[in-house]
Amino acid sequence: MEDDPTVRRLLLRLVRSAGWEALAAADRAEAFHLFERGRFKALLSDIDLAEGEDGIRLAKELRLIDPALKIVMMSGRPGNENRARKEGLELFLPKPFDLARLTGLLRLFRLPRGAPKKPNCILIVEDDPAVREMLAHYVNAAGWEAVVAKNGAEALEAFQTGKFRLLLADVRLDEGIDGIEVAKRLLGLEPDLKVAMISGVPGASDRVKAAGLDVFLPKPVGLDALADLLELGRAHHENGVSKRILLIEDDAAQLDQYCQILRGRGYQVLGVQSAEEALKRVESERFDAILTDNILPGMTGLRAIPELKKKSKAPILLMTSRPSPDLEEDALLMGAAAFFAKPLDLERLDEKLRGAGT
Structure with missing residues (x-):
């Protein structure tokens, strides 16, 4: 619950990257609308909301419901x-956010089953301890296993003891060789290693490109950019196959x-x-599964099932915010592999998608 759209987007990225399903609301009305539609494990709410609304009062009202x-x-x-504490609300995050405290709270609430199990390992080479942390x-x-090094020597030593999928290194390091040289040496040992360089020094991006390293993040590192990098570098799904x-x-949101x-x-x-x-896409591209809403502009998801099956062998999963026994029966008769009510049961969805294409 956050009225500032920039902060709201940041929190959504952080929480989702940690393996949670997250929904956002800008005001009390939106929050109650979402609360009526699904069951939530946690509420993260700003206290001072727009138009005089109070997050503490909202939290107490929602706690009466659950x-x-x-x-x-x-x-x-x-x-x-x-x-907040006087009202019996003990958990508090000061703004600007302390990322470590937010991460700790998410772990305290326990990640849902089916969340990422850190199948990936990333080597972070950064001499600034605060940035490194x-x-x-x-x-x-975000579901990765992080190993940190403060200089090139530590990075090379760490590389001898484990296999890494991604290297995130500062260009300028205080001791020994710089980050570009670290990247070159590690690529010599592991040609498939994905590399991203970071720096706040003018001209560093040109040096990175000249070295043949394409991915560069300027400092201060934006969390959105870092989230995109982790998403692109993420290893295949747990069974070793990347499902498409x-x-x-x-609905764009x-x-x-x-x-x-x-x-x-x-x-x-x-x-x-x-x-x-979707029908145009399946004519030229291969997918392991198709997940479709029912209520769509033009052809509904239900009507699309047999048309999609003519063009693709991928199992089709139908979801809807208006479930009914008749709709579920019709979907299965039309050839759907599974039927889901919104908000989605992510554990069951993950189970169905894991089995797709096998």
Whole structure:
């Protein structure tokens, strides 16, 4: 629950990268609407909301509906932490956020079953201890295993003891060889290693490109850019095969949300907003599974099932915010492999997608 759209997007990325399904609301009305549609394990809410709305009052109202709800209040205004505690709300995050504390809270609430199990390992080479710690916390929260080194010598030593999928290295290091030379040496040992260089020094990006290293992140490292990097570098799904999912959803916000969740779980995802567009895609591209909403502009998801089956062997999963026994029966009769009510049961969805194409 956050009225600032920039902060809201950042929190969504952080929480989803940690393996949770996250929904966001900007005001009390949106929050109650979402709460009526699904069951939530935790509420993360700003205290000072737009138009005089109060996050503490909202939290207490939602806890009356669900006494088991975990609540975390956040604010950058002095005195609000004491206000929250007086109301029996003990968990508090000060703004600007301490990434380590947010990560700790997510772990306290326990990741849902089926969340990423750190099948990936990343080597972080950074001489600034504060930046090194921040990067490691974010990488671990995103489902990776982070190993850190403060200089080139430590990086080379770490590389001898484990296999890494991704190297994230600062260009300028205080001791010994610089980050570009570290990358070159490690690529000599592991040609398939993915490399991303970071720096706040002017001209560093040109040096990186001249060395044949294409991925560069400027400092301060943006968490959105880092999340995209981790998503692109993520290893194949747990069974060793990268499943490719075609997702059909006309609501742009939900399309983005489900794409982020599925990518965070190791799938490749292509999102489209109509059945007609999906039919064009399956003519020229191969997918391991197709997940479609029912209510779409033009052809509905239900009507699209037999048309998609003519062009693709991928199992089709139908989802809807208006489930009924008749609709489920019709979907299965039309050839759907599974039927889902929204909000999605992610554990069951993951189970179905894992079995797709096998």
